[in-house]
Amino acid sequence: MRRGYIRNIEPLKILTDTQVEAIHRGTLDVLEETGVRFESQRALRMFKKNECIVDFENNRVRFPSYLVEECIRRTPSSFLVKARDLKNNLRFGGNTLYFMCSAGARISDPETGETRVATMKENNEAILISDALENLDYFPSYTPYFEVEGVEPVMLCPTSCAMRLRYSSKVSRGAQSADTYIWEIQMAQACGAQLLGNMEAASPLSYSEDAINAGFGYAEAFFPMYIAGGGVMGGTAPVTIAGATISNNAELLAAVVFFQLIKPGVGIIANDIEYPMNMRSGSPAFGSLGISLHEAAFNQIWTQFYRIPTNNCAAGFPNSKLFDLQSGYEKTHCAMTSAYSGANSILLHGGVSAELAYNPLMAILDDDLAAIIGRHIEGIVVDSESMAIELIKEVGPIPGTYLDKLLTKKHWKRENYVPNCADTLTYPEWITSGKKSAIDYARERMEEILATHEPTPLAAGQDKDIDRILKEARKYYKDKGML
């Protein structure tokens, strides 16, 4: 089991209790009066059987409040996801914080910010590097790259899942598009692992047939679920954070009901990926303040009020196209807010240029950021040893020193963190050692990982099973005219 970081501080409350109640009541009102669109006759029939008001013609489901609240209660406050190597199992929930790898369509050049399609070798090396990173706990779907040279778009998700299973023994999230769940479930099971299942809303207030089919598939395979909304405030969600929180809540609570009706007690992690709109381009305003404010409200409601684990995505998608100051502050304000407000998981490592790009060097740098943030929420030890009252008396004024004391030796690392890839040299050292930047250190670490890291190998036969399943996927898509 991966330890993650254990929150030992009171989580931030950006909302008053009255505001939380008001948002929850507003959400119930939207679910009961307006409902949510589910583009699946099978889902509609299931909802109808469970006392929802279903409009089959318009694919609309209206949810009675008692059912929503009953399903919130059925959802466990923590749950296990089994990795193909037990040491990488995850237990989401409670006070634990994990970090998830980010993703991007293409590989970004760290010097110019320009992007290009990654090769399969680059894809696999990026997975291997993530497998080695100490603070990276699991992968999302189609990671690290959404596009890989020589892989047809419809085969990308199953191929990406196969490569993650081969080059890492950490948990992965499954994908939902174009029936990929069929193959991803089989490959994970062939390797003795679970995936974090996936069903994402299309805002406002809708679920596509692809997403719903994937939801049924993953839940019926007894996989725990990752649910996501994804509104753009001012476009597909209200522009106000309170309104967007209600709209997002309605989408996610509809998914909670959906899964608790399929498999009562199934573990669920709710993701927040709600962005303000960039009012010049119309695209999501990645890296912006509104995201972290939304995350703070979201985490308070879901982890503290509903007791359902959360993931936050904003930190993994900075707007900056470069490895620069903007990228650093965009990631940090989002991730730090997530951690302090109670998130159980933060998507962070490797994202550059919003969702457009990924780079393993950035993942290596982000691993230090993850450690700093994780260490922050573990709080401060205050006990007789750490207060050091007797030692303060012993050392006294100048020329007293604490440097040669056992307390220093014992605790200096715990009380701080030494980054793997930061420039921590004095100015003269920096000059004489080649003026290296954090990126230079990350490059050295990347080379070391690629030269030395070996992922937990697949057991005999598992590799062949993966190949067989990929062949079946290829035939399936060919028969459907998608290849």
Next chain:
Amino acid sequence: MDSGILDDLYRVVLDLNFEDAEDLAKKSIKEGIDPLQSAEALTKGIREIGEGFAKGDLFLPDLVLASKVLQIALPVIQAEIKRQGKKTHTRGKVVIGTVFGDIHSIGKQMVATLLFSSSYEVIDLGVNVKSSVFVEAVKKYNSDILAMSALLTTTAYEQKNIIKDLISKGMRDKVKIIVGGAPMNQEFADSIGADGYAPTAPLAVTLVNKLLGLD
């Protein structure tokens, strides 16, 4: 003779175990271990700590605590060496201290520890050391190197005064002078007439070796 004690002396440094250092040093004498070998075992330990520090694998608390082990164990061993009329071999003598007006000791201590671990005899005058004390120590110990530390821009110029005093006493050519500390750079070292400057403690050892023609 229990040669395991030599290994224990070596390990007591690596383990930063200053609490057992004195007892172990006394035990080695009681059991008839050659004190030169005991000194070498301690030096081997501090050398490894120094190398680890220079490589970035170890940190200041390791260096300082290892130095503390030496400060406790070595005087016991050295007294025995003297009693037996034996002599230790060193690469040279270094007088080191932080200049008058400045009470910062960490950088100076790092350099002293690393020089010691490189087989130099180090005479550490401490902090807030007056010029006359530096000059007297250079004369008394006939030192090969005078190493001066200053962390403040205001005290850096005190190094210049000490060099002037050595010149006025006709001693400047008898000792190589190195300077260090946060406000220093090569240009400043040249301007005050020092023989060398090193930006880091490990590089200070390299500098001393170079000035004495040893590497």
